[in-house]
Amino acid sequence: MTAYSYFALPVVVAVLVLWKLIPLLLKPLSSKLRLVPGPPCPSWLFGNLKEITNVEAAVLHEQWVAAYGHTIKYKGWLGHDILYTMDTRALNHILSHSNDYQKPAIARFSLSEVLGEGILFAEGEQHRLQRRVMNPAFGPSQIREITDIFLEKAAQLRDMWLEEISVHGDSARVDVLDGMAKMTLDVIGLAGFNYSFDALNASGKANELNKAFQELFGKATNKPSIFAMLRYLIPPLRLIPTPPTRRVDAAVRVMRRIGMELVTEKKAEVIRDMRNPNEKQDGLRSRDLLTLLIKANMAVDLDPSQRLSDEDVLSQIPTFLSAGHETTSNATTWCMYALSQARDIQEKLRTELLAVPTDTPTMDELQALPYLDAVVRETMRVYAPVPATVRVAMKDDVIPLNTAYTDINGNEHDEIEIEEGIQIDIPIVALHRSKELWGDDALEFKPDRWGSLPEAAQNIPGVWGNLMTFLGGPRSCIGYRFSLIEMKALVFILIRAFEFELAVPAKDISKQSSAVQRPFVLSEPEKGTQLPLIIKPYRGL
Numbered sequence: 001m002t003a004y005s006y007f008a009l010p011v012v013v014a015v016l017v018l019w020k021l022i023p024l025l026l027k028p029l030s031s032k033l034r035l036v037p038g039p040p041c042p043s044w045l046f047g048n049l050k051e052i053t054n055v056e057a058a059v060l061h062e063q064w065v066a067a068y069g070h071t072i073k074y075k076g077w078l079g080h081d082i083l084y085t086m087d088t089r090a091l092n093h094i095l096s097h098s099n100d101y102q103k104p105a106i107a108r109f110s111l112s113e114v115l116g117e118g119i120l121f122a123e124g125e126q127h128r129l130q131r132r133v134m135n136p137a138f139g140p141s142q143i144r145e146i147t148d149i150f151l152e153k154a155a156q157l158r159d160m161w162l163e164e165i166s167v168h169g170d171s172a173r174v175d176v177l178d179g180m181a182k183m184t185l186d187v188i189g190l191a192g193f194n195y196s197f198d199a200l201n202a203s204g205k206a207n208e209l210n211k212a213f214q215e216l217f218g219k220a221t222n223k224p225s226i227f228a229m230l231r232y233l234i235p236p237l238r239l240i241p242t243p244p245t246r247r248v249d250a251a252v253r254v255m256r257r258i259g260m261e262l263v264t265e266k267k268a269e270v271i272r273d274m275r276n277p278n279e280k281q282d283g284l285r286s287r288d289l290l291t292l293l294i295k296a297n298m299a300v301d302l303d304p305s306q307r308l309s310d311e312d313v314l315s316q317i318p319t320f321l322s323a324g325h326e327t328t329s330n331a332t333t334w335c336m337y338a339l340s341q342a343r344d345i346q347e348k349l350r351t352e353l354l355a356v357p358t359d360t361p362t363m364d365e366l367q368a369l370p371y372l373d374a375v376v377r378e379t380m381r382v383y384a385p386v387p388a389t390v391r392v393a394m395k396d397d398v399i400p401l402n403t404a405y406t407d408i409n410g411n412e413h414d415e416i417e418i419e420e421g422i423q424i425d426i427p428i429v430a431l432h433r434s435k436e437l438w439g440d441d442a443l444e445f446k447p448d449r450w451g452s453l454p455e456a457a458q459n460i461p462g463v464w465g466n467l468m469t470f471l472g473g474p475r476s477c478i479g480y481r482f483s484l485i486e487m488k489a490l491v492f493i494l495i496r497a498f499e500f501e502l503a504v505p506a507k508d509i510s511k512q513s514s515a516v517q518r519p520f521v522l523s524e525p526e527k528g529t530q531l532p533l534i535i536k537p538y539r540g541l
């Protein structure tokens with residue numbers, strides 16, 4: 001290398017950095033949110049982001065809202081303004097205009113490296129096409145068809161715990177989160193792609209796809225990372241391999257290989273089926289999500305321009321895995337936590353469930369259980385697994401408000417003016433814990449509240465249950481019916497079989513928040529996320 005190139009390289013890098021950095025540094029000066037009230041900014045680089053990720057989800061936001069009002073701003077990277085509003089009219093506006101409010105480019109970039117352009121991160125026309133082809137696979141009649149997979153896997157988890165109890169005597173301490181994670185992984189494998197992870201089989205081999213998945217998502221965090229930001233801003237940096245990027249590349253290769261095998265196999269099945277429509281399918285084959293989506297994509301009445309490519313179909317496999325597995329396992333784990341804390345509710349629920357005269361209820365029978373429904377709703381309110389999400393304005397806009405906000409000069413505004421590029425944090429858990437919306441007992445776990453909801457809560461713009469758990473609008477969770485029935489099947493089987501009690505004092509349980517809120521024992525940090533419960537067989541069995 002010549003002396004010239006030794007000097008040239010750092011100069012090129014410095015020019016690239018400045019070229020990207022200067023507009024970013026100047027942007028906050030012209031922000032239309034300048035006069036919106038909010039907390040002081042502790043760091044010019046990270047803004048308020050580090051303090052947010054250092055505490056349980058929504059805790060700081062709740063303090064800020066109490067101090068500065070419903071509609072506030074705080075600071076992100078390099079002092080950029082982030083809008084935060086608890087106003088249900090504003091949130092409805094943002095969620096229902098999903099083309100004008102998209103996911104931030106940096107989140108799409110880092111996740112698309114892993115997930116490809118799956119439905120979770122596609123935008124605009126690409127998203128519309130994917131959603132249209134995928135919607136039918138998630139409809140009620142499709143979920144009805146796979147309810148027995150949920151029940152079988154829930155029963156397998158029950159039997160695994162019964163075996164553990166038989167080793168210890170009349171009760172056992174189990175990590176409920178671990179059991180739920182195995183169960184929901186097996187379910188998404190079978191119901192998603194007719195693929196057997198066999199995670200609940202203690203003597204089974206570690207599964208290659210599961211290992212790849214853990215490599216990609218096991219260490220996920222939402223802590224701000226300078227390296228991730230630089231890789232996003234300066235594309236040539238993406239060419240420099242590091243140990244983590246090498247591990248991710250290897251895992252993505254495994255996922256792609258297995259995914260491609262599944263897609264090819266299912267396409268062949270669908271073609272066979274189209275040629276011989278009268279031949280009977282075997283049990284699972286035709287009802288998994290991937291086959292249904294491939295079938296919808298190959299339907300003769302679908303215009304060829306509206307079809308998904310193999311690449312798009314392939315990217316739905318890690319998408320389903322990442323979106324559908326830990327969300328449901330954490331939701332059900334928190335449900336067991338709540339029930340272990342409220343023995344009267346646990347007892348009342350068990351009485352309802354034991355009155356069902358079968359171990360294998362249909363989807364409609366599960367749906368007809370009112371107290372089970374109330375317990376699931378209350379879990380999804382108090383312990384919404386995804387605590388918040390984020391959007392970026394794609395154009396200048398004026399957001400309408402239910403409640404006017406007062407700016408730092410004391411002037412009232414009944415709408416918020418924003419410019420293109422402003423980031424908006426969408427509260428989920430904070431909205432579910434709001435006393436203004438839910439009443440003074442908002443923080444308590446009370447399934448009976450679902451008998452008559454306060455009027456204010458009815459304005460929450462969620463796709464399900466007056467809750468933001470699955471968000472609302474065109475980008476709401478496509479898998480919400482899937483996860484609700486899976487959760488009901490799990491609770492049905494487990495509450496009929498066991499009594500649950502917390503194995504550590506309640507104040508020792510905390511929430512670790514990244515994309516999903518997970519339970520964590522403060523006095524056992526070395527064990528990572530977990531929920532230790534003492535289980536014993538229900539005496540009536």
Ligand code: HEM
Nearest residue numbers: 120323324327328331385386389470471475477478479483
């Ligand atoms: C308790 C369980 C679940 C929760 C709390 C949950 C929550 C959410 C939320 C909040 C979003 C919106 C994210 C955003 O736009 O920022 C979402 C989207 C999505 N979810 Fe779920 N989810 C759950 C289960 C599932 C399941 C079981 C599946 C699939 C089998 C699934 C598939 C998806 C997909 C594909 C999207 C993207 C939809 C789109 O952008 O059009 N989810 N989910």
